[in-house]
Amino acid sequence: MIFNSLTFIVFFACVLAMHHLPLAWRTKKVNLLVASYLFYAAWNPPFVLLLWVSTVVDWYAAQKLVHAERPAVRRAWMLLSVVANLGMLGYFKYGGFLLANFTTAMAALGVHYQPPSFDIVLPVGISFYTFATMSYTLDVYLRRAKPATSFLDYALFVTFFPHLVAGPIMRPTELVPQFAQPRRATPDMLRFGLALMTLGLFQKVVLADGFLAPVAEQVYDGDKVAGALDAWIATLAFSGQIFCDFAGYSTTAIGVAMCLGFAMPDNFRFPYAAIGFSDFWRRWHITLSAWLRDYLYIPLGGNRHGQARTYMALMATMLLGGLWHGASWTFVVWGGLHGTYLAGERVLRSRFAGYRPGPWTLFALALLTYALVNITWVFFRAHGFGKAWSLLGGMFGAHAAAAPIIPTADLAMTALIVLSLVGAHWWMRNRTLETAIARTPATVVSAGWALMLFAVVITQGSGNAFIYFQF
Amino acid sequence: MPSSISSSEAASSEAASSEGAGPDSPETGSADAAASAAAAELALRASAVPLHAPESPLPGPGAGEHFVRPGFVRLTASDRPGVAQPVPVRDIPPQPWRRIFATAMVLTAVLLCGWEAYWRAFGATPGYRNSDGAWAQQRRRIDTGEGDRTVLIGSSRVLFDVQLPVWERLTGERPIQLAIEGTSPVPVLEDLAKDPNFTGRLLVGVAPELFFSGFAYRGDVIPGYHRQTPSQRSGHWLSSHLLEPLFAFYDPDFALDTVVRRQAWPLRPGMPVHRPVRKLMTMQDPDRNTHMWRKVETDPEYRALMRSIWDERFNGPPPPGMDTPAKLQKTIDAQINRAVAAVATLRARGVQVLFVRPPSNGHYYAFEQKVFPRARTWDVLLRRTGAPGIHFEDYPQLQGYEQPEWSHLSAAEATRFTAALVPLVKRQPWTRGNAQPPR
Numbered sequence: 001m002i003f004n005s006l007t008f009i010v011f012f013a014c015v016l017a018m019h020h021l022p023l024a025w026r027t028k029k030v031n032l033l034v035a036s037y038l039f040y041a042a043w044n045p046p047f048v049l050l051l052w053v054s055t056v057v058d059w060y061a062a063q064k065l066v067h068a069e070r071p072a073v074r075r076a077w078m079l080l081s082v083v084a085n086l087g088m089l090g091y092f093k094y095g096g097f098l099l100a101n102f103t104t105a106m107a108a109l110g111v112h113y114q115p116p117s118f119d120i121v122l123p124v125g126i127s128f129y130t131f132a133t134m135s136y137t138l139d140v141y142l143r144r145a146k147p148a149t150s151f152l153d154y155a156l157f158v159t160f161f162p163h164l165v166a167g168p169i170m171r172p173t174e175l176v177p178q179f180a181q182p183r184r185a186t187p188d189m190l191r192f193g194l195a196l197m198t199l200g201l202f203q204k205v206v207l208a209d210g211f212l213a214p215v216a217e218q219v220y221d222g223d224k225v226a227g228a229l230d231a232w233i234a235t236l237a238f239s240g241q242i243f244c245d246f247a248g249y250s251t252t253a254i255g256v257a258m259c260l261g262f263a264m265p266d267n268f269r270f271p272y273a274a275i276g277f278s279d280f281w282r283r284w285h286i287t288l289s290a291w292l293r294d295y296l297y298i299p300l301g302g303n304r305h306g307q308a309r310t311y312m313a314l315m316a317t318m319l320l321g322g323l324w325h326g327a328s329w330t331f332v333v334w335g336g337l338h339g340t341y342l343a344g345e346r347v348l349r350s351r352f353a354g355y356r357p358g359p360w361t362l363f364a365l366a367l368l369t370y371a372l373v374n375i376t377w378v379f380f381r382a383h384g385f386g387k388a389w390s391l392l393g394g395m396f397g398a399h400a401a402a403a404p405i406i407p408t409a410d411l412a413m414t415a416l417i418v419l420s421l422v423g424a425h426w427w428m429r430n431r432t433l434e435t436a437i438a439r440t441p442a443t444v445v446s447a448g449w450a451l452m453l454f455a456v457v458i459t460q461g462s463g464n465a466f467i468y469f470q471f
Numbered sequence: 472m473p474s475s476i477s478s479s480e481a482a483s484s485e486a487a488s489s490e491g492a493g494p495d496s497p498e499t500g501s502a503d504a505a506a507s508a509a510a511a512e513l514a515l516r517a518s519a520v521p522l523h524a525p526e527s528p529l530p531g532p533g534a535g536e537h538f539v540r541p542g543f544v545r546l547t548a549s550d551r552p553g554v555a556q557p558v559p560v561r562d563i564p565p566q567p568w569r570r571i572f573a574t575a576m577v578l579t580a581v582l583l584c585g586w587e588a589y590w591r592a593f594g595a596t597p598g599y600r601n602s603d604g605a606w607a608q609q610r611r612r613i614d615t616g617e618g619d620r621t622v623l624i625g626s627s628r629v630l631f632d633v634q635l636p637v638w639e640r641l642t643g644e645r646p647i648q649l650a651i652e653g654t655s656p657v658p659v660l661e662d663l664a665k666d667p668n669f670t671g672r673l674l675v676g677v678a679p680e681l682f683f684s685g686f687a688y689r690g691d692v693i694p695g696y697h698r699q700t701p702s703q704r705s706g707h708w709l710s711s712h713l714l715e716p717l718f719a720f721y722d723p724d725f726a727l728d729t730v731v732r733r734q735a736w737p738l739r740p741g742m743p744v745h746r747p748v749r750k751l752m753t754m755q756d757p758d759r760n761t762h763m764w765r766k767v768e769t770d771p772e773y774r775a776l777m778r779s780i781w782d783e784r785f786n787g788p789p790p791p792g793m794d795t796p797a798k799l800q801k802t803i804d805a806q807i808n809r810a811v812a813a814v815a816t817l818r819a820r821g822v823q824v825l826f827v828r829p830p831s832n833g834h835y836y837a838f839e840q841k842v843f844p845r846a847r848t849w850d851v852l853l854r855r856t857g858a859p860g861i862h863f864e865d866y867p868q869l870q871g872y873e874q875p876e877w878s879h880l881s882a883a884e885a886t887r888f889t890a891a892l893v894p895l896v897k898r899q900p901w902t903r904g905n906a907q908p909p910r
Contacts (some may be wrong), residue, residue: 006709008702042702173555191568195575210728221807223791258561265559282550293552408736436562446571450578457579458586458720459727466891 001042001199003252004205004461011039023103025182029156031259039124039161049124055158057084058133062147074141081137085130092122097327127164127324130427131291133158138295139203145173153179160262162253168248168267169287183261195449196255197432202452203248205461207417212241215410219391220381227402231394234406235374237414238381240421242466243272246285266432272373273425275365277341280373292321294372314346315339325380330388334379341372363426370422387422508662587720594766595719599754601630601652601673601761603689604707607696609647609759618668620647624659625676627652628829631752631879633676635760637889642897646674648759653688653748655681657809662693664816673817674896675810677852677860678878679843682810683803684793711757724750743787749773751879762882777876778834785838803843807852814856815850825899826853826860827892830869833877859899866895 001007015035019028041048058081065077090098099115106113136154139145148154157175158164185193202256219226219234226234250267257264267287274280281289300313317335357365375392382388393399406414428436437445519756551557599605613622621644623629629650639645649659656675663669680686714721723729729747732820738744754761766773814824831839845862853860863869868891872884880888 001700001706005702005706006714007706010705010709040816042705043700045701139555171556177558186563188563188568191572192563194572206727210726211731215730254561263561265556290552290556298552404739404742406739407732407742408739409732409734411739412736413731432562434562434564437566439661442567442571443574445566446574446578449571449575450582453575453579454582454586455727457583458725460721462724 001039003199003249003256004209006072007042010141011035011042012259016259020184026152028182029152030181032161033152033156033159036156036161036164037157040159040164043124043290044121050092050123050126051129051159054085054088054130054133055155057081058137058158059151059154061137061427065137066140066147066251078137078141082134085134089126089130092126094095094323094327102355128169129158129164131169131288132163132171135291135295137171145171148172148176150179160257162257162260162262163264167285167287168250168253168265169263169291174265175215178262185259185261189261190259192417193255193258195250195445196258198255198449198453198456200248200250200252202455203244203251206452206455208241208244208248209461210459211410211413211417212237212244215406216241216381217416218405218410220383220387222405224405225390225399225402226394227399228394228397230405231391231399232374233411233414234375235381235391235395236418239272239370239374239377240414240418242377242380243268243421270425270428272370272422273366273429274373275368276345276364276369277338277372278345281338281342282368288321292317293377296320311343311346314342330379330382330385333385333388334376336380337376341376342390361460366426426471473883474676498876510709533709540582550613553839583720587718590720590722590725593768594764594770595722595725595750596753597716597721598721599711599715599757599759600721601752601754601759602707602710603692603695604699604703605711605754605757606649606651606692607699608703608707608757610696612647613663613666613671614668617647618666618670620644620671621674622647622663622669622671623650623674623676624656624663625650625674625827625829626656626678626681628678628831628879629674629827630759630761631763632829632885632888633674633892634762634886634889635756635758637886638893641890641893645758645843648674649693650762651689652752653681653686653687654690654692655687655806657682657685657813658687658690658693660810662814662854663822664813667820669817670820670822673822673824675824675826677826677849678831679828679839679848681804682852683843683848684790685802685806685809686790711829722750745787746783748780749777751777751876752855762885763875763879768881774875781835781877785834789842796810799842800847801849803848807848807855809854810852814858820860823900824856824858826856826858827896828860828862828864830872830874830880831878832862834875861892861899866891868894 001011015032018031018035018283021028037051038050040051061077061081061084061261065074068074068077103113103115106436136145136157137146138202140147148157153176154172156179157170160170160175163175215237217233219230220238247268254264254266265287267285269286271280271282271283274283297313297317300316303310304312318335318339319332320335322331322333323340325331325334375395378391378395379388382391390399394402440448525728612620618774621642623633623646630648630652633648633650635645635648649658650656656677660673663673719725723848733746733749748766751767752761752765767777768774788794789799793802817824826849845864849860849862861869869888872888873881874884875881879885
C-alpha cells in the first residue's frame with residue numbers, strides 16, 4: 001500500500017494502536033513484522049515470497065560466513081548472498097531489458113531471434129530491499145558489523161514497512177539495535193512524527209502529483225514538439241516533481257517510524273542548493289549514494305589506485321547507479337552524465353585547488369549545478385532517446401517555431417513552486433528542518449501544519465504511486 | 472548484534488564538510504574514513520551541547536537556546552564513508568507540540584468546514600465518486616457470479632441517460648453500469664469479449680465523436696481493473712463508505728489543483744482555448760447509477776459555460792490523427808473493425824449485443840452530423856456487426872427531450888427516456904425470448 005491512501009491511514013492507525021498496547025516487546029515486534037508483510041502483500045501477495053527468500057538467504061549466509069575460518073569459504077557465503085539478491089533483481093527487473101538487447105544484438109549480426117514474451121511484473125521496492133539485505137551480509141563479510149543474534153530482529157530490519165519499498169536504504173547497524181530494547185514514541189515524538197508525515201504528504205500529493213506531474217506529462221508524454229519555454233518548464237516541473245515525490249516519501253517514512261519510536265536517517269539534504277556534483281550526491285538520495293560508494297566504488301578501487309582507476313571506478317559506479325533506477329539505456333545515460341559531471345568537477349578542483357569563490361560566485365555555481373542537473377533529468381524522464389533529444393533541442397532553441405503546449409496556469413504555478421523550492425533549499429542549505437522549526441513561532445508552525453493538511457485533503461489525490469516504487 | 476556507534480548526531484557544518492566524502496570520491500579509504508569519522512565524533516562530543524533526543528526530552532521554554540546552533544547539520548551516511556552506520560538519532564524541535572497539534576487540528580477542521588460550506592453553497596451535494604475503483608467494483612461482478620446479467624457500456628450519455636431503477640422496475644433486472652464518460656466503449660467491448668465469464672446481454676451506447684474516434688479520456692480504467700491491488704480495493708471501500716456519502720467537496724472537479732487551473736489565467740499567444748469539461752453529473756448510488764447535476768439544469772450561467780466549453784471543441788482544430796478526411800475515415804474504419812471483431816466473439820459465445828444511439832441536440836448534434844454522419848458511422852457499424860441498433864432519430868418517443876447542454880438529458884428527462892427506451896429494447900432480437908442464435 002502507499003502512504004497517500006485511505007488504506008494506509010487505517011492500517012497505520014491500527015499499527016499505532018497495537019504498538020501502544022501493554023504487550024511484551026517481542027509481541028510488539030511480531031506485530032510489526034506481520035504488519036509489514038501485510039503492507040507489502042497489499043500490492044501483490046505472492047511477492048511476499050521474494051521478501052522471505054531475500055531475508056532467509058542473507059540471514060544464513062551471514063551466520064555461516066561469520067563461523068567460517070577459511071577466507072574462501074567466507075567469500076563463497078558472501079557470493080551466495082550477492083548472487084541470490086542480484087539474480088532475483090536481474091530476473092525481475094532486467095530480464096526483459098537483457099532479452100531485448102540480446103535480440104537487437106542478434107539482429108545486428110543477421111540472426112533473427114524471436115524471444116518468448118517476457119511479461120514479468122516488477123515486484124515493488126525490490127531494488128531497495130535487496131540492497132538493504134545485501135548490505136547486511138557485506139558488512140558482516142567486511143567485519144564492519146557482527147551478525148544479528150535474533151532472526152526476528154533481522155527479519156524486521158528487512159521488512160520494516162516505513163523503509164521497505166522506497167528507502168531510505170538502511171544498514172542493519174542502523175536499525176537492528178533499535179529492535180533490541182522496547183521503543184515507544186513520547187507524545188512529542190508522536191506529534192512531530194505526524195507533522196513530518198503531513199509535510200511529506202504535502203510534497204507528494206499537492207506539489208508533486210497535483211501541480212507538477214501534469215506539467216511534465218503534457219510535454220514528455222505528448223507527441224508535440226516543445227519550444228524553449230515549454231521544454232524548460234516541463235523539465236523544471238519534473239525536477240520539482242521527482243524531489244517532492246521522493247523526498248516526500250522519505251519524510252513521510254521518517255515520520256511514520258518516529259511515531260512508532262524508531263529513528264531513520266535523512267535521505268535528502270536540500271539537494272537543489274548543491275554547489276557542484278559531489279555536493280549534490282551528498283544531498284540527493286543519500287542512502288543510495290552512500291551504499292554505492294561503500295559497496296561499489298570503494299571495492300572497484302576508489303581513489304587509491306591512481307587517476308585512471310579512480311575515474312574508471314567513478315564512471316562505473318554512476319553508470320550502474322543509473323541502471324539501478326531503471327532497465328533502460330536512458331537511465332544509463334543519466335548515470336553517465338552524472339559520472340561525467342563528477343569527473344569534470346574533480347579535474348577542476350585539482351586544477352584550481354587554491355580558488356576560494358565569494359558568496360555570489362557560490363550562488364552562481366549552485367544555479368549552474370541545478371541547471372546541469374536538469375539536463376540529466378531529461379534522460380531520466382523521457383521514454384526514449386528520440387524524445388530526450390527533441391526536448392534537449394527545444395531547451396536550446398532548436399524549435400523556435402513550436403506551438404505553445406503548457407497553459408499559463410501551469411507555467412505560473414511551476415515557476416512559483418520551483419523558485420520557492422530552490423529558494424528554500426538555498427536558505428536551508430546549512431540547516432536542518434528541526435532547527436528551522438525550533439526557531440519558528442509556535443503559531444506559525446500550527447498554521448503551516450494546518451494549511452498543509454488542509455491542502456492535502458482538498459487536493460484529494462488519486463493515489464498515484466511514488467515514482468521510486470518502480471525502481 | 473551488529474555493532475554500532477551510539478552517536479549524538481551533533482555536528483557542525485565545518486565538521487561535516489571536513490569529512491568531505493561524497494559518493495563520487497571518498498577522499499580516504501574505508502579505514503581512513505572510519506578514523507576521520509570517529510575523530511569528528513569525539514571532537515563533537517567534547518563540544519556538544521545537549522540535544523533533544525527521543526530518550527532525553529528537553530524541558531520546554533528556553534530549550535531552543537541549547538538546541539539551535541548556527542550551522543547545525545545532522546551527519547548522514549554520506550558523511551561517514553566506509554563505516555558501519557550508527558543508529559540514527561532524530562531531534563524533536565523544542566516547541567509546545569501539544570498546543571501546536573491541537574491548534575493545527577482545530578484550524579484544519581475549521582478550514583475544511585468552510586471549504587465544504589462553500590461547495591454546498593455552490594450547489595454540490597455528497598455523492599459517490601465516479602472513480603476507477605467504482606468501475607472496477609462493478610466490472611468485478613461479472614467475474615464473481617453475475618456474468619449472465621445485462622451490462623451497459625458506452626460513454627456519458629448511457630451513464631447519465633439510462634436510469635437503473637427505472638430499468639429495474641420495467642424489467643425486473645438491474646443492469647451493471649460500465650459506461651465511462653468521455654471514453655469510447657470499444658476497449659470495454661473488447662475486454663468483455665475476452666472474458667468467458669460474461670454470458671449476459673450487452674447494450675453498447677454510441678456517442679459518435681467518442682465511439683468512432685476511439686478517444687479515451689479515461690483509458691486507464693480497464694488496465695487499472697486488471698491490475699487492481701488489494702490495497703486499492705480496500706481504499707475504494709473506505710472511500711465509498713466513509714467519505715463519499717458525507718462530503719460534497721470530495722469531487723475531482725473541486726480538487727485544489729483543478730480549481731487553481733481553471734481560474735481566468737491569460738491565454739498564451741498561439742494557444743487555442745481549450746477549457747476542461749466541468750462537473751456534469753451526480754452519482755447517487757454505489758452501483759454507478761448517475762444523473763445530471765442539478766446545477767447544470769437550473770443555473771443558466773453554468774449551463775452557458777458548459778455549452779461554451781463544447782463549442783470550443785467543435786470550433787477548435789481537429790486532433791492530429793483526424794485532421795484530413797482520409798485520416799478521419801481511417802480512424803472510423805479502425806474503430807468499426809475493432810467493434811466487429813469483438814461483437815463476433817461475443818455472439819459466438821451466445822452474448823447478444825445491442826447498439827443504442829442516445830439523443831443529442833443543438834450545436835452538439837450539428838457537430839456530430841458534420842464530422843461523424845450517420846451514413847458513414849452508425850449505419851456501417853450495424854451492417855458490419857450484424858447487431859441490432861436503436862437510433863433516437865428512428866423513434867419519436869426518443870426525441871424531444873430537454874438537454875441543457877446539448878449532449879445529456881436532465882435528471883427528470885433521463886427517467887422518462889429510460890421508460891421509453893426499455894420497451895424498445897425488449898422488442899429487439901436481443902432479449903432472451905427472441906435472441907438470435909450464435910453465429
